[in-house]
Amino acid sequence: MLIMIANVLDPNNLRWLRKNLEQTRFVDGRQTAGREARVVKNNEQVDRGDPLLEEMQELVIDRLLANPLFRMATRPHVVRPPLFSRYEPGMEYGSHVDDAIMGGMRTDVSVTIFLSEPDEYDGGELVIESAAGEQDVKLAAGSAVLYPTTSLHRVAPVTRGERRAAVTWVRSLVRDAGERELLFDLETARHALFERLGKTPELDLLAKTQSNLLRRWAED
Numbered sequence: 001m002l003i004m005i006a007n008v009l010d011p012n013n014l015r016w017l018r019k020n021l022e023q024t025r026f027v028d029g030r031q032t033a034g035r036e037a038r039v040v041k042n043n044e045q046v047d048r049g050d051p052l053l054e055e056m057q058e059l060v061i062d063r064l065l066a067n068p069l070f071r072m073a074t075r076p077h078v079v080r081p082p083l084f085s086r087y088e089p090g091m092e093y094g095s096h097v098d099d100a101i102m103g104g105m106r107t108d109v110s111v112t113i114f115l116s117e118p119d120e121y122d123g124g125e126l127v128i129e130s131a132a133g134e135q136d137v138k139l140a141a142g143s144a145v146l147y148p149t150t151s152l153h154r155v156a157p158v159t160r161g162e163r164r165a166a167v168t169w170v171r172s173l174v175r176d177a178g179e180r181e182l183l184f185d186l187e188t189a190r191h192a193l194f195e196r197l198g199k200t201p202e203l204d205l206l207a208k209t210q211s212n213l214l215r216r217w218a219e220d
């Protein structure tokens with residue numbers, strides 16, 4: 001399941017991040033790629049030693065965790081410190097799968113937060129492969145897309161302008177993407193029913209079911 005979330009970052013957050021990105025040191029993105037992904041990775045990332053990096057990472061993690069849709073979709077246990085990347089014309093990230101373990105942590109959900117507006121660059125779509133085909137994703141600055149880390153994906157070549165993004169990974173309490181989707185659907189339906197009918201005995205049963213499924217599937 002692919003989930004898009006609008007306005008994870010507000011205009012102030014975006015302005016602040018973009019101002020910082022003007023002042024940070026970018027290095028070759030291959031430094032943080034696995035052995036095979038390195039062959040197809042051609043972008044730049046903020047240097048891990050950059051003094052501005054930690055505060056930028058904290059802001060992005062805070063904004064994600066403050067977002068109810070993000071929490072519902074990922075059931076976060078740990079959110080990794082984001083990487084901030086840029087793609088200039090000619091840069092791309094070919095088809096790859098993200099590492100299953102990063103810094104000793106299992107990765108379940110991949111997250112891209114777009115930091116450039118779509119009209120600031122051509123190309124640069126995040127292309128996610130699934131059994132149903134490929135899906136191109138290019139969202140407004142401040143919006144995020146979440147997809148299972150089990151997926152093959154790529155960033156199409158940028159042909160004009162500059163694509164900036166923050167990318168991170170979530171270790172979920174619920175390992176399996178299908179189980180996460182079930183819980184997400186149940187909770188979505190429960191919220192909608194509550195809005196329409198208030199707290200009914202049937203809603204209590206749904207809440208009990210959701211809670212007990214989570215208890216069954218969660219690994220903490």
Ligand SMILES: O=C(O)CCC(=O)C(=O)O
Pocket residue numbers: 085093098112126153154155165167
């Ligand atoms: O920039 C993106 O949207 C995704 C980048 C990516 O696939 C990665 O860093 O592993």
Ligand SMILES: [Fe+2]
Pocket residue numbers: 096097098153
């Ligand atoms: Fe990736």
